[in-house]
Amino acid sequence: MAGIDDGAKSDEESLILLQGLHAAGFRKCITTPHIYAGLYNNTPERISSGLQRLKSICTEHALPLEVEAAAEYFFDHHFFELISQQKVLTFGKQYVLFELPLNNRPAMLEDMVFKMCLNGYQPVLAHPERYPFFHDRKMVEYGKLKDRGLLFQLNLMSLTGHYTEPIRSAARDLVRHGMVEFAGTDIHREKHLPVIRKAMEDSYYIELLCSGKLLNNTLL
Numbered sequence: 001m002a003g004i005d006d007g008a009k010s011d012e013e014s015l016i017l018l019q020g021l022h023a024a025g026f027r028k029c030i031t032t033p034h035i036y037a038g039l040y041n042n043t044p045e046r047i048s049s050g051l052q053r054l055k056s057i058c059t060e061h062a063l064p065l066e067v068e069a070a071a072e073y074f075f076d077h078h079f080f081e082l083i084s085q086q087k088v089l090t091f092g093k094q095y096v097l098f099e100l101p102l103n104n105r106p107a108m109l110e111d112m113v114f115k116m117c118l119n120g121y122q123p124v125l126a127h128p129e130r131y132p133f134f135h136d137r138k139m140v141e142y143g144k145l146k147d148r149g150l151l152f153q154l155n156l157m158s159l160t161g162h163y164t165e166p167i168r169s170a171a172r173d174l175v176r177h178g179m180v181e182f183a184g185t186d187i188h189r190e191k192h193l194p195v196i197r198k199a200m201e202d203s204y205y206i207e208l209l210c211s212g213k214l215l216n217n218t219l220l
């Protein structure tokens with residue numbers, strides 16, 4: 001969705017990414033632009049109009065790829081208000097994708113997960129492998145979050161070492177422990193397409209596909 005966050009900068013770039021995903025075997029994409037107050041002030045209306053543009057691009061170029069949109073919410077006060085007002089963009093069965101700051105664990109995480117569930121949402125944590133404060137081979141923190149009903153979406157690029165080695169290691173541990181419900185791409189630029197292809201050849205990706213736990217196919 002061009003020009004509304006740090007993703008594609010133009011419709012041309014959106015097209016390249018959509019074509020690349022289709023060529024890699026994707027049949028449907030759920031794009032999740034950032035909603036981050038003060039940085040990416042996106043609204044459902046803005047995201048909806050971006051989605052219409054993406055759909056038009058697919059039609060114009062006869063690209064048989066279904067496109068849908070939700071959002072990746074930053075864990076802040078603005079997000080908490082939207083939850084209370086039940087104005088959060090969801091995908092699938094009331095799934096809400098959100099991300100945490102990368103450098104510190106919010107004290108209110110468990111409370112907010114509870115609040116999301118109370119409001120009828122199914123919270124999904126974006127890229128759990130990228131938070132160093134959760135890293136632990138014994139998976140204690142991850143296990144606690146799972147017990148609270150939090151679902152995890154892995155960034156596939158993490159499996160390739162695209163970020164850091166500790167992130168790759170955490171991603172592998174999450175797969176090995178059967179803790180991943182969704183796989184996401186984190187594609188922002190054309191240069192990420194080969195990384196996704198590499199991830200799709202990774203043995204942990206194959207293990208993830210075979211785990212029977214992935215819910216991606218329920219979103220088709």
Ligand SMILES: [Fe+2]
Binds near residue numbers: 072099126
């Ligand atoms: Fe993110």
